[in-house]
Amino acid sequence: xxxxxxxxxxxxxxxxxxxxxxxxxxxxxxxxxxxxxxxxxxxxxxxxxxxxxxxxxxxxxxxxxxxxxxxxxxxxxxxxxxxxxxxxxxxxxxxxxxxxxxxxxxxxxxxxxxxxxxxxxxxxxxxxxxxxxxxxxxxxxxxxxxxxxxxxxxxxxxxxxxxxxxxxxxxxxxxxxxxxxxxxxxxxxxxxxxxxxxxxxxxxxxxxxxxxxxxxxxxxxxxxxxxxxxxxxxxxxxxxxxxxxxxxxxxxxxxxxxxxxxxxxxxxxxxxxxxxxxxxxxxxxxxxxxxxxxx
Amino acid sequence: xxxxxxxxxxxxxxxxxxxxxxxxxxxxxxxxxxxxxxxxxxxxxxxxxxxxxxxxxxxxxxxxxxxxxxxxxxxxxxxxxxxxxxxxxxxxxxxxxxxxxxxxxxxxxxxxxxxxxxxxxxxxxxxxxxxxxxxxxxxxxxxxxxxxxxxxxxxxxxxxxxxxxxxxxxxxxxxxxxxxxxxxxxxxxxxxxxxxxxxxxxxxxxxxxxxxxxxxxxxxxxxxxxxxxxxxxxxxxxxxxxxxxxxxxxxxxxxxxxxxxxxxxxxxxxxxxxxxxxxx
Numbered sequence: 001x002x003x004x005x006x007x008x009x010x011x012x013x014x015x016x017x018x019x020x021x022x023x024x025x026x027x028x029x030x031x032x033x034x035x036x037x038x039x040x041x042x043x044x045x046x047x048x049x050x051x052x053x054x055x056x057x058x059x060x061x062x063x064x065x066x067x068x069x070x071x072x073x074x075x076x077x078x079x080x081x082x083x084x085x086x087x088x089x090x091x092x093x094x095x096x097x098x099x100x101x102x103x104x105x106x107x108x109x110x111x112x113x114x115x116x117x118x119x120x121x122x123x124x125x126x127x128x129x130x131x132x133x134x135x136x137x138x139x140x141x142x143x144x145x146x147x148x149x150x151x152x153x154x155x156x157x158x159x160x161x162x163x164x165x166x167x168x169x170x171x172x173x174x175x176x177x178x179x180x181x182x183x184x185x186x187x188x189x190x191x192x193x194x195x196x197x198x199x200x201x202x203x204x205x206x207x208x209x210x211x212x213x214x215x216x217x218x219x220x221x222x223x224x225x226x227x228x229x230x231x232x233x234x235x236x237x238x239x240x241x242x243x244x245x246x247x248x249x250x251x252x253x254x255x256x257x258x259x260x261x262x263x264x265x266x267x268x269x270x271x272x273x274x275x276x277x278x279x280x281x282x283x284x285x286x287x288x289x290x291x292x293x294x295x
Numbered sequence: 296x297x298x299x300x301x302x303x304x305x306x307x308x309x310x311x312x313x314x315x316x317x318x319x320x321x322x323x324x325x326x327x328x329x330x331x332x333x334x335x336x337x338x339x340x341x342x343x344x345x346x347x348x349x350x351x352x353x354x355x356x357x358x359x360x361x362x363x364x365x366x367x368x369x370x371x372x373x374x375x376x377x378x379x380x381x382x383x384x385x386x387x388x389x390x391x392x393x394x395x396x397x398x399x400x401x402x403x404x405x406x407x408x409x410x411x412x413x414x415x416x417x418x419x420x421x422x423x424x425x426x427x428x429x430x431x432x433x434x435x436x437x438x439x440x441x442x443x444x445x446x447x448x449x450x451x452x453x454x455x456x457x458x459x460x461x462x463x464x465x466x467x468x469x470x471x472x473x474x475x476x477x478x479x480x481x482x483x484x485x486x487x488x489x490x491x492x493x494x495x496x497x498x499x500x501x502x503x504x505x506x507x508x509x510x511x512x513x514x515x516x517x518x519x520x521x522x523x524x525x526x527x528x529x530x531x532x533x534x535x536x537x538x539x540x541x542x543x544x545x546x547x548x549x550x551x552x553x554x555x556x557x558x559x560x561x562x563x564x565x566x567x568x569x570x571x572x573x574x575x
């Protein structure tokens with residue numbers, strides 16, 4: 001039974017242990033998040049003109065900024081394509097390497113290897129792939145009788161080209177979580193279903209897939225965060241171009257704040273990103289709540 | 296082992312076995328192709344770029360030329376120092392904080408923990424605009440410490456270790472206390488050793504994250520003395536001396552090599568670590 005003294009010491013010890021981490025977290029996560037909001041309500045301070053309060057003006061500018069709208073739309077599209085594609089591929093990969101297929105050691109390694117590379121290396125490799133005329137993709141296309149395409153230089157293909165790169169890098173990462181989950185499925189389940197005469201597809205749909213739900217939720221949350229956080233490839237090879245066709249939200253923030261040095265507008269744009277992430281957090285919370293009630 | 300009448304439903308059979316093996320291999324080759332292509336270009340003389348002949352001569356000259364063309368030695372040293380510094384500080388801070396959350400009932404613990412978890416969603420690179428201003432005020436722009444600072448209190452690490460520390464049986468605690476252990480000694484003698492695999496997992500994830508990190512270091516650094524490999528590689532690949540793919544591929548493989556080789560040698564530990572870090 002805790003006495004007054006031990007409760008006091010628990011408080012002191014607890015907070016002292018937490019203090020260093022709390023200071024850093026506060027300085028680089030919580031304070032900047034609040035400061036972002038505050039600065040988004042002001043103008044960007046210039047040498048002789050200090051910041052001036054302008055209320056929601058930055059946000060009004062934003063709504064009429066075609067580049068922002070384009071970047072936001074691109075980012076949503078990017079998330080909507082890359083996430084389901086990587087998740088489906090990841091499940092397939094996991095189902096395959098979980099079997100005793102010939103050469104599964106190689107398969108496992110091949111699927112997972114891109115995950116280990118820096119995005120910047122991935123971007124370089126794919127840049128080479130996509131090079132018009134010279135790159136492998138155009139070489140294959142030519143041997144099939146198609147003409148050269150400037151995959152990264154055309155409005156219509158550039159975002160798709162980045163999506164392929166992202167799927168390549170992420171699917172193997174998600175695969176290992178599915179693989180781990182599959183290996184925890186009790187073999188008795190498969191035996192029982194087999195005795196009942198269930199088909200493999202039925203067994204997957206009614207038993208395996210539901211069992212993988214927690215993994216899918218975890219993977220989805222991470223995938224969404226990544227789709228808004230990782231813009232290295234945009235910085236490295238397209239710089240948002242051509243004509244902003246491959247600009248993503250964080251890349252636009254980077255451009256506004258570190259190319260045009262409009263930090264106040266950059267703050268307003270960051271608020272949009274923060275709002276999207278908050279939405280994700282809420283969604284995850286309610287989804288988990290629901291699942292717990294369901295049980 | 297005898298299989299039940301319907302066979303094992305996790306394994307494909309007959310036609311499907313052949314089909315799935317074929318599909319898995321097709322995808323595997325497709326997945327491996329970009330790496331092979333980059334390796335081919337890096338290990339052959341420039342005239343064999345995109346020309347595939349079985350007996351094309353192998354060479355390491357591209358690697359030597361890339362190493363000469365940019366201060367990659369310095370970049371390597373920077374990245375290694377950066378990863379080591381971040382991991383060292385992380386291990387200390389994360390251990391202390393996780394211990395506090397797992398074993399001390401202090402006022403505001405739940406709220407504090409929720410605030411820590413915020414960082415899982417809002418990672419430091421999302422707040423580049425404000426964090427750069429903070430670094431400027433601290434005079435830490437273009438320093439390794441500046442690159443590392445926002446990442447040193449890792450919510451992910453705190454979360455991971457707290458889970459582990461909570462599974463340490465209270466009896467061990469009591470026993471150590473009876474022996475006259477102080478609470479810090481207890482942490483060091485009981486909790487840390489028991490969490491060893493988690494530390495390995497966290498360490499691998501942390502090092503591969505910071506080895507590969509790009510946007511934030513790109514913003515913070517502007518000199519050879521601080522640039523990590525990723526930023527150096529980017530500058531090297533986009534210098535205006537014309538594009539030499541053989542050199543770029545060599546440099547790309549060079550910068551990724553330590554992680555890639557580490558992964559190939561310790562595949563099991565790598566995968567286990569990522570899984571351990573992910574399932575919580």
